[in-house]
Amino acid sequence: MSLMVLGTASHVGKSIMVAALCRALVNRGVRVAPFKSQNMSLNSYVTRDGSEIGIAQAMQAFAARLEPTAEMNPILLKPKGDQVSQVMLLGRPYKDVPANEYYKETDFLLQKALESARILQKEYGHLVIEGAGGAAEMNLYARDIANILLARSLRFPIILVADIERGGVFAQVYGTLQLLPPDIRVLVAGVVVNKFRGDMKIFEEGIRILEEISGVPVLGVLPYLDLPLPSEDSLSLGDKKAGTHPVRIAVIRLRHISNFTDFERLEDHACVEYVPPGTPLSGYDCIILPGTKNTIADLLTVQETGCATELFRARENGIPIIGICGGYQMLGREIVDSGVESREGTYMGLGLLDVVTRFDAYEKKTEQKERTANPIGPILSRTGAVKGYEIHMGITERRNAEEAFAGEGAVTSDGLVIGTYLHGLFENQGAVNALLSYVYSRKGLLFAPVTSCTDPYDALADALENHLRMDLILPFFQDADE
Numbered sequence: 001m002s003l004m005v006l007g008t009a010s011h012v013g014k015s016i017m018v019a020a021l022c023r024a025l026v027n028r029g030v031r032v033a034p035f036k037s038q039n040m041s042l043n044s045y046v047t048r049d050g051s052e053i054g055i056a057q058a059m060q061a062f063a064a065r066l067e068p069t070a071e072m073n074p075i076l077l078k079p080k081g082d083q084v085s086q087v088m089l090l091g092r093p094y095k096d097v098p099a100n101e102y103y104k105e106t107d108f109l110l111q112k113a114l115e116s117a118r119i120l121q122k123e124y125g126h127l128v129i130e131g132a133g134g135a136a137e138m139n140l141y142a143r144d145i146a147n148i149l150l151a152r153s154l155r156f157p158i159i160l161v162a163d164i165e166r167g168g169v170f171a172q173v174y175g176t177l178q179l180l181p182p183d184i185r186v187l188v189a190g191v192v193v194n195k196f197r198g199d200m201k202i203f204e205e206g207i208r209i210l211e212e213i214s215g216v217p218v219l220g221v222l223p224y225l226d227l228p229l230p231s232e233d234s235l236s237l238g239d240k241k242a243g244t245h246p247v248r249i250a251v252i253r254l255r256h257i258s259n260f261t262d263f264e265r266l267e268d269h270a271c272v273e274y275v276p277p278g279t280p281l282s283g284y285d286c287i288i289l290p291g292t293k294n295t296i297a298d299l300l301t302v303q304e305t306g307c308a309t310e311l312f313r314a315r316e317n318g319i320p321i322i323g324i325c326g327g328y329q330m331l332g333r334e335i336v337d338s339g340v341e342s343r344e345g346t347y348m349g350l351g352l353l354d355v356v357t358r359f360d361a362y363e364k365k366t367e368q369k370e371r372t373a374n375p376i377g378p379i380l381s382r383t384g385a386v387k388g389y390e391i392h393m394g395i396t397e398r399r400n401a402e403e404a405f406a407g408e409g410a411v412t413s414d415g416l417v418i419g420t421y422l423h424g425l426f427e428n429q430g431a432v433n434a435l436l437s438y439v440y441s442r443k444g445l446l447f448a449p450v451t452s453c454t455d456p457y458d459a460l461a462d463a464l465e466n467h468l469r470m471d472l473i474l475p476f477f478q479d480a481d482e
Helices: 012-029 057-061 099-124 138-142 147-154 170-177 200-214 234-239 297-305 307-316 325-333 429-442 458-468 470-477
Strands: 002-006 033-035 038-040 044-046 050-052 077-083 084-087 091-099 127-130 156-165 188-196 218-223 248-252 271-275 287-288 323-325 334-335 347-348 354-358 364-372 386-395 395-398 417-418
Touching: 002 012, 002 147, 002 470, 012 033, 012 057, 012 127, 012 156, 012 188, 012 470, 033 057, 033 099, 033 417, 044 057, 044 364, 050 057, 050 077, 057 127, 057 323, 057 458, 077 099, 084 099, 091 099, 099 127, 099 138, 099 458, 138 147, 147 470, 156 170, 156 364, 170 188, 188 200, 188 470, 200 218, 218 458, 271 287, 287 307, 297 307, 297 325, 297 334, 307 323, 323 325, 325 354, 325 417, 386 429
Parallel strands: 002 127, 002 156, 033 127, 038 077, 156 188, 188 218, 248 271, 248 287, 287 323, 323 417, 334 354
Antiparallel strands: 044 050, 077 084, 084 091, 334 347, 354 395, 364 386
């Protein structure tokens, strides 16, 4: 059998719960794979075969000690703006669809999701399935392929996750259960209260009340966990704290920002602040233009808000400027669009790198890469070999700029403006150490190099084992003949 993890709302901890279950079960010798039929996120990951899936499902696969595959997240919606999303189907671009047209695809997409779930179940035996958003969105029941329709098709037991930090946990649980369709409500096998701070004993009476009003057991109360796990989507940006490190890095919070998980490793060693375009950038030791799902729209915002002027001033002051993916495209001289990403036309870039980007075809490059930094300037000369992945439309032609990495990217002759398509660059210790050693040294400080990267999933599984009633969860993963 398998298990579904649904939530009382978005951002209650479903993704982390699935990852924790995957690692805990694998540690107990149970083969299991993660699955989410439909995800909406601009934080994505490229699998070994070039498929694009939500980064949360990649994280869950790592927790299960598996290589991520497209079947783990067969439908990924990537919002582009104006109520239009690019639909990634089994890891490949399917089409751009307005919100009011998307639901016409419900039957087709549900079938594709079920096919993927069956493939995974056949290969791994058991699934831990993540729902999307809140489970009790009544207006969506007829087309909810992530929660209701999927649960109705698979008939797996359900764990309902609630977030006590938001407040109103009793209303969350009781209201959700009462609003679920009767045939789905009977599948709910237990409740998990997440993000608890303080003395667990104080909530013992709360557990009794929850079980009384819900009619299902409380499987556990999980403490608030602060582990180095990638953020699933932009909702996590509101939770970020800059910290108290001696150097400051500004990441421009573009309207269509994507893959900001690229910079989360830096947060352990620098005050990384996600600032909207137009924010004064004086006082920052490094500035990053991140990826974006709509390069041209965000480029125009950067220019209209005065952010471009701030970037030019930072460049004059010798502040490192790094562009990743769409940010790299913006740093160039111009972007020529034949109507693929935005309106047809030629758009002037920031001109900090001598490159030109062209959008000529509705094709996306998605592949994992290993590259070596060219020894130009104080940052790349210390970076060495790196691994990452590319996810982009458009082709960038390098003119007089130096090549940043072997076969890709661009860099100014002094090495302080760097553009690359390589997502995951700062998952590499060499890249983290190179950048932070330089910005620390400019302030007369010594940076202690990062020497290892810990696996957070065992700590996550330990928290689950310590606070959840695993004796009630394990039977869900026993075969009928056991």
